Amino acid sequence: MNNTKNFSQILLHRVLPIVLGIIVGYFIYSCFLMERLPYFSTSKAEYFVSILCLAGSIVGCTVIFELIINRAISYFLFFLLCVLYFAMLLIVLFMRYPLPERVFVFNPLTGLFDAFSGRQMLIQSLLNLLVFIPIGFFVKKLPYLKLLLFSVCLSLLIEVIQIVFRLGFFDSFDILLYVIGIHLGYLIFQKLKLPIQKRNMRSSPK
Structure with missing residues (x-):
């Protein structure tokens, strides 16, 4: 009985989340993400981004x-999700086409x-905001003034890098969206x- 119970617990708490994650993650990727992938300068980069999107959706x-x-x-899953997110x-x-x-x-x-x-354009603006919400998790312990300074400096740095290498416009509205996204994440994850x-993944769940 104990072996049967342990086996059913493993199926429920370990296998089922993975199976459901693969099914739903692939569905989201194939029906939503695949059509909205940005265009990149090389086909190899585009292929790599597709793999990252699929893996990120599943994880x-x-x-x-x-x-x-x-x-x-x-x-392990949390660490993998962080790696995929930052990549x-x-x-x-x-990784964009250089502008003229x-x-x-x-x-x-x-x-x-x-x-x-x-x-x-509305979808692009919303994505610019939403994609920075997870950053709030990593700065949730900062006092607010340091958070404000961090979010503004990071947003400015991104726009400066993009304009220096002609990877996008220097857009003050994007800076505002990045800052708002980080602030939302800060509030959410607090x-x-x-x-x-x-703990060890092999240990039985409570």
């Missing part, structure tokens, strides 16, 4: 199902009006405590 969904079923996530962030921000010239948009209202000029298990 992210697995983490969600682990939280639902186990009310905690394994340290994807670097690629999306800095440098463009500066200093008025954030210009970017705001552009964001509502069409569906594609309220939401992620239960991360550092």
Whole structure:
């Protein structure tokens, strides 16, 4: 009986989140992410981004199902999710077609009006905000003034790198979106405590 119970516990708490994560993650990738992948300068980079998106979708969904079923996530899955997130962030921000010239948009209202000029621009603006929310998890223990300084400096640095290497516009509205995203993550993860298990994955779940 004990062996049967242990086996059923392993299936429920270890195997089921992975299986559901693979199924739902692939569905999200094939129906949503695949059509919205940005274009990159080389086909090899585009292929690599596709793999990262698929892996990130599967791992992210697995983490969600682990939280639902186990009310905690394994340290390994959390670490893997962080690696995939930062890799994807670097690629999306800095692996683009170089622009023919440098463009500066200093008025954030210009970017705001552009964001509502069409569906594609609105989606892009929302993604610019949402993609920086996870950063808030890593700075949630900072006092607010240090958080504000960090978010502004990081956002400025990203825009400066993009304009220096002509990887995008220097857009003050993007800076504002990055700062807001980091602040939202800061507030969310101060309220939401992620239960991360550092125990041996082979140990039986509680």
